[in-house]
Amino acid sequence: MLVLFLLRQNPVQQAAAELFGVSQATVSRRWTALLPVVEKVLAGHVPDPAEVSAGRIVLVDGTLVTTWDWASEGTGLFSGKNRDTGFNLQVAATHAGDLPAVSAPVPGSRHDIHAWRQSTFPEAFAEREGIGDLGYTGSGLITPRRKPPGRKRSAGDKAANRSVRIFSAASPG
Template identity: 40%
Template sequence: MQITILYLQENIRQQALANIFGTSQPTISRAINNVLNILDMVLPPPPRPKDLRPWRLYVLDGTLVPCWWWKETRSLYSGKHHKAGYNLQILADQAGEIFYISPPLPGSTHDITAIRHTGLFNHMPSWHCTVDKRYIGLGCNTPFKRRPGKPLLD
């Protein structure tokens, strides 16, 4: 379990874990896969958009999950964060309970494109979501945007 947590949370390579624990990389790989298979059986399946409660009010935001970057896979690079990773869209209620995590998309994917790709708003009204300025144009509750050259609103 400790090896799997180090591998997933700290993004330590399997060869480095093998050196730390005094074993081989194939043994580390088998250990990680065994724990992940057990977790797949024990944990409930992730929520899907059709499982949402459409009458609830939600908060939606995107995040970048960092990963190793291979130069051949330029789509993983996020110019906003200046690192490689995968774009995830996370939907939570206003108390912080997570209701939905989208499938990963390349880090270069803009948040609006990522949320449109999920089909989330086919299962709930978009105005039930509070979002940041990156989602303007979807019909969600967004903050006011100051007009160029104008003072901030009260």
Template identity: 40%
Template sequence: MTRFRRALHGSVLGLRRAVVAVCKYLRTNRTQADITEEFGVSQPSISRAVTLFIQAVAEVLADLVPTLEEVPTDTALLIDGTLMPCWSWRTHPEPYSGKHHTTGITLQVICSVTSDILWVSDPLPGNTHDVAALDAHTILEGRDPSQFIADKGYTGRGMTTPQKKPAGKPMPEGIKNYNTQINQLRWPVEQAIAHLKTWRILHTDHRRPYTTFPTTIKAVLGLYFLTT
């Protein structure tokens, strides 16, 4: 943060206003042009503050973000993948998600049955399937997979998931009821993700270069765990 203060030395925006402006940017995902107009400074001033502050926050608050090793192994857990949308870049085709029919990067979120976020993965390209993400992040390594309650995207890994409809047959009532119960149990992770995405930079298109999005997410996670 000292580096951020030094970098803004002499800026017409000033340290305090720069912090407020960038927090508004992350919280609302308003365009930099819109924020520029509100604060009465040039667009390059806002852009510079955004770049510097996001990097500083990601570094300073990194220790507040839980690691996978801190996730308990003796209780039921909920897991789900979520897409953080971004602009489409011709030089980066990998963010396109066929499931969501848009571009973005995907995160795995583990939370408690009471909707407390316990861990958020590093981002992967939007075309990464949930099961592939399990392997990429070694989430199940050293854990009982039945500890996790998840959706059908995680079928086949020993996790507690809804059952699929038998091929060519109607869904038995017993399985329907079972699936309803599993989906009700999964509701807290959906609520937790929705709460995380009240930081609108994670909910609506990230407009800065694709390569800056992972650092933006780290900064938001730091702020999220700082304030929860």
């Protein structure tokens, strides 16, 4: 139960130790010993992202999962956009709110398009339409249209952007 609690709630080990009435060292030992077992058991229950999203449009975005700055020099964890350290995770969701996939982490300094290309998402969602923000321009996802340098957006670009925004922000069902 301790390992599942750590996975679900992500507390610091000292807080988990106090809650479960054990030492932090015991929490660490249990985590190290049991996490591989839990991963092995759960691996058989992870659905295929392509199957879960079949016939649906997929909404994709990246998020920075913050981490403690162990040694920011040279780790690539510092995200200039977010002004914090962490890992970039790509998250795919259907309009109905299903979460078919979360990517493996890449350093937080990497842009969303890089994290997209490093993930399994391009192959997993190749057979369906996907929507992303401007960070996914050139990925094959439907993205808003950028404002041309030194010019105003055309009426067609504004209408296209409005459609993307409305669809990706609309509440399901």
